[in-house]
Amino acid sequence: EVQLVESGGGLVKPGGSLRLSCAASGFTFSSYSMNWVRQAPGKGLEWVSSISSSSSYIYYADSVKGRFTISRDNAKNSLYLQMNSLRAEDTAVYYCARPLVVPAALHPIDYWGQGTLVTVSS
């Protein structure tokens, strides 16, 4: 069974930093690209960042570029999101998400973690 378990969320002051982790199990983690997607309270879904299976390719939403860093450790089956210079508008539930491999250059998401809440407030 595929499982994605996020951790590391919490309350942080504006300008602060936080590191999210996602522990993956039930599939060959090193074979999949991975994603972070967030959802502000009461709002819709927003893609944040993606990383290829070998970390060769990394993409960010403009809203987080230069502040967030995605990384992975295939030996530990883990995905990370280092978030710096946090702003109030970064307040959201952050989901770790695995794509469904389809015959296309990019892929939809078929597995999501339960999410971890990040609150940026003074």
Added chain:
Amino acid sequence: EIVMTQSPATLSVSPGERATLSCRASQSVSSNLAWYQQKPGQAPRLLIYGASTRATGIPARFSGSGSGTEFTLTISSLQSEDFAVYYCQQYNNWPLSFGGGTKVEIK
């Protein structure tokens, strides 16, 4: 960046009725379009990918159609468990983008 626009924002439907949800892309995404269902307090669930292919375990009452810039999700006969928020998402280009969602509520 491709902007995804969903309509209507809220759809009021009686159980057993048909629901039709729309999604429009600001430029062509070919058939690289997915639909997700999200219930309160839960993560999204993949319903449809490739614009019309049902994901594993998704009931046949859910169907998707369209290509290019215009897409539709149809729920043929709404069940109580189908009342939720539905999102479309394009995966044709970076950055990946989601629509704003359609809430399907009980009439």
